[in-house]
Amino acid sequence: xxxxxxxxxxxxxxxxxxxxxxxxxxxxxxxxxxxxxxxxxxxxxxxxxxxxxxxxxxxxxxxxxxxxxxxxxxxxxxxxxxxxxxxxxxxxxxxxxxxxxxxxxxxxxxx
Amino acid sequence: xxxxxxxxxxxxxxxxxxxxxxxxxxxxxxxxxxxxxxxxxxxxxxxxxxxxxxxxxxxxxxxxxxxxxxxxxxxxxxxxxxxxxxxxxxxxxxxxxxxxxxxxxxxxxxxxxxx
Numbered sequence: 001x002x003x004x005x006x007x008x009x010x011x012x013x014x015x016x017x018x019x020x021x022x023x024x025x026x027x028x029x030x031x032x033x034x035x036x037x038x039x040x041x042x043x044x045x046x047x048x049x050x051x052x053x054x055x056x057x058x059x060x061x062x063x064x065x066x067x068x069x070x071x072x073x074x075x076x077x078x079x080x081x082x083x084x085x086x087x088x089x090x091x092x093x094x095x096x097x098x099x100x101x102x103x104x105x106x107x108x109x110x111x
Numbered sequence: 112x113x114x115x116x117x118x119x120x121x122x123x124x125x126x127x128x129x130x131x132x133x134x135x136x137x138x139x140x141x142x143x144x145x146x147x148x149x150x151x152x153x154x155x156x157x158x159x160x161x162x163x164x165x166x167x168x169x170x171x172x173x174x175x176x177x178x179x180x181x182x183x184x185x186x187x188x189x190x191x192x193x194x195x196x197x198x199x200x201x202x203x204x205x206x207x208x209x210x211x212x213x214x215x216x217x218x219x220x221x222x223x224x225x226x
Contacts (some may be wrong), residue, residue: 096210098156
């Protein structure tokens with residue numbers, strides 16, 4: 001069955017530290033891959049996307065993600081976290097007009 | 112360019128009632144998708160409309176329905192409301208659909224509370 005897994009429900013990092021949020025998917029073929037961020041009471045904002053080509057994708061707000069076909073993963077990274085990055089992050093996959101989201105990872109940033 | 116607009120932002124209903132939510136997509140976007148977000152189930156796909164036709168549907172009961180108008184605006188209707196329908200309902204629009212190379216843009220959602 002098609003699925004998206006974000007293994008970490010909640011992550012806490014100190015401001016200035018590096019960040020990696022994990023995402024694994026299970027699909028018959030490589031789907032389109034996305035990372036979204038959601039602040040409280042808001043909708044989802046697209047951080048970055050992967051369709052094909054270079055497996056390291058740059059997004060907004062200093063985020064990047066790396067697609068690894070062999071591991072069916074699309075992990076999100078940021079070298080130095082800012083307090084304003086505290087939010088919920090969703091990995092999503094799409095194929096054949098069907099989009100599925102992971103359960104989300106809540107990021108807390110310590111001062 | 113105006114973003115995706117969802118109205119109303121908040122709604123309170125009682126069990127058994129019905130509700131209609133509205134979504135105005137970004138100008139030029141022909142695809143509108145609806146999602147239900149709850150703490151327990153996360154983000155779940157309801158359905159997607161493209162050029163007034165439902166192209167895809169998630170695993171929700173028939174009480175959940177939608178439609179899309181010729182100007183691409185979409186409405187979602189939920190009949191015979193249940194307590195479990197309390198959720199944030201998100202609408203997203205895109206040029207070609209969720210699985211195209213054009214990303215979806217989300218509205219801020221309608222928070223539906225069932226008493």
